[in-house]
Amino acid sequence: MQINLTPKHQKRSYWLFALALIAMATACIYFLTKQYTPKIARENLTIATVQQGDIALMAPVFGEFASRYERLISAPDNGKVTEILLRGGETVTENTPIAILTNPDLTQQYQQQKTQLNSTTAQFTAFTLRQQNELLAEEGKQEDLIADIESLMLDVEANRKLAELGIAAKIDLERSELKLAQLNKQLERNRFRLASFIKMQQLEKQQQHMRLVAEQQSVANLAAKMAALTIKAGIAGTLEKLDIELGQYVNAGQTLAKVGSSTDLIAKIRIPQRLAEKVQLDAKVNIKSKDSILSGKISQLSSVIRDGFVLAEVKILDPLPNYIRPALNLTADVFIEQKTDALFIKQAPGVQPLSKKTLYQLTDDSVAEQLEITFSERSGEYVLIGAGAKKDQQIITSDLSQWHNFAQLTVVTH
Numbered sequence: 266m267q268i269n270l271t272p273k274h275q276k277r278s279y280w281l282f283a284l285a286l287i288a289m290a291t292a293c294i295y296f297l298t299k300q301y302t303p304k305i306a307r308e309n310l311t312i313a314t315v316q317q318g319d320i321a322l323m324a325p326v327f328g329e330f331a332s333r334y335e336r337l338i339s340a341p342d343n344g345k346v347t348e349i350l351l352r353g354g355e356t357v358t359e360n361t362p363i364a365i366l367t368n369p370d371l372t373q374q375y376q377q378q379k380t381q382l383n384s385t386t387a388q389f390t391a392f393t394l395r396q397q398n399e400l401l402a403e404e405g406k407q408e409d410l411i412a413d414i415e416s417l418m419l420d421v422e423a424n425r426k427l428a429e430l431g432i433a434a435k436i437d438l439e440r441s442e443l444k445l446a447q448l449n450k451q452l453e454r455n456r457f458r459l460a461s462f463i464k465m466q467q468l469e470k471q472q473q474h475m476r477l478v479a480e481q482q483s484v485a486n487l488a489a490k491m492a493a494l495t496i497k498a499g500i501a502g503t504l505e506k507l508d509i510e511l512g513q514y515v516n517a518g519q520t521l522a523k524v525g526s527s528t529d530l531i532a533k534i535r536i537p538q539r540l541a542e543k544v545q546l547d548a549k550v551n552i553k554s555k556d557s558i559l560s561g562k563i564s565q566l567s568s569v570i571r572d573g574f575v576l577a578e579v580k581i582l583d584p585l586p587n588y589i590r591p592a593l594n595l596t597a598d599v600f601i602e603q604k605t606d607a608l609f610i611k612q613a614p615g616v617q618p619l620s621k622k623t624l625y626q627l628t629d630d631s632v633a634e635q636l637e638i639t640f641s642e643r644s645g646e647y648v649l650i651g652a653g654a655k656k657d658q659q660i661i662t663s664d665l666s667q668w669h670n671f672a673q674l675t676v677v678t679h
Contacts, residue, residue, distance in 0.1 A: 332525025
């Protein structure tokens with residue numbers, strides 16, 4: 266039997282076949298274009314909440330402790346280094362010898378001057394004794410004259426009584442009185458002469474004494490120069506640097522060493538150039554030690570920029586632990602400015618200041634969406650956000666860089 270299909274039935278079959286092909290193609294396209302979403306465990310994620318509020322921008326800086334008082338030791342005179350008694354880093358007191366210089370010319374000059382002083386001292390002693398003898402001779406003459414006057418006064422008195430009794434001639438009395446008057450005038454002149462003589466002796470002795478004192482001072486100065494050849498620390502602290510070697514010849518004024526105080530310290534910090542213009546004198550500084558935070562304030566700001574940093578000195582306000590010493594490295598936070606309504610999150614391994622980072626935000630319990638955040642300065646345990654985030658967002662700070670090709674991740678809880 267032969268069956269003949271009508272055109273109507275053929276047309277209907279074609280449409281069914283076409284619809285089936287379209288459905289299959291659509292299904293293929295759907296399964297081919299559907300994006301795969303990776304799954305990550307929530308317990309493996311570190312999540313930080315974006316906070317907003319006022320925050321003091323405390324920038325991290327580096328530096329070292331330094332002596333507050335330093336003494337630069339220079340050579341007092343030309344000389345040769347014959348002994349080095351200490352090395353850099355050793356503890357010293359004010360009178361601790363560091364090195365010894367020798368100067369033969371200075372030694373010879375000192376010996377010659379000392380010999381001259383001994384001679385001048387002997388001459389001054391002889392001169393003083395000679396003056397004493399001359400003064401005694403002059404005083405003896407005056408005493409003899411006074412004795413003659415006293416003897417003549419007795420004669421005058423005796424002649425006056427004899428003349429009143431008519432025993433002695435009146436002319437003898439007058440002669441005695443005249444001689445007595447002459448001796449009194451001579452005594453007056455002699456007293457004036459003796460006073461002038463004493464004054465002249467005093468001036469001569471003063472002149473000789475000035476010469477002696479000048480030579481004594483000269484010897485003392487040379488002795489001080491000789492003593493100064495023993496180089497001493499000058500202050501208590503630490504011998505920070507020694508710039509000489511044994512046998513080296515040094516010139517007067519040449520730097521030999523540097524000593525710094527070891528208990529009275531300051532901190533020297535290096536502030537990045539981009540922040541230096543915002544730092545003010547007396548700005549707060551928190552210096553980190555092993556077991557505490559030391560408070561300080563900026564006491565001096567340098568105007569010189571070196572290697573992108575500005576040097577600042579910090580006055581330490583708290584007592585120092587015993588282990589802190591000059592040249593010990595330190596880290597600190599320095600106050601830059603007060604930020605208002607700032608966005609920030611806690612410092613985490615995946616958060617770097619002054620960077621732009623691709624991270625994920627947790628939108629609900631099961632979805633993490635990709636976003637790009639710009640971080641600005643760090644302040645203590647927080648990092649400020651410049652752009653890309655909002656308050657209360659849950660930011661995943663874990664390293665998910667292997668999934669950055671996916672805009673979304675599925676967060677699962679086991």
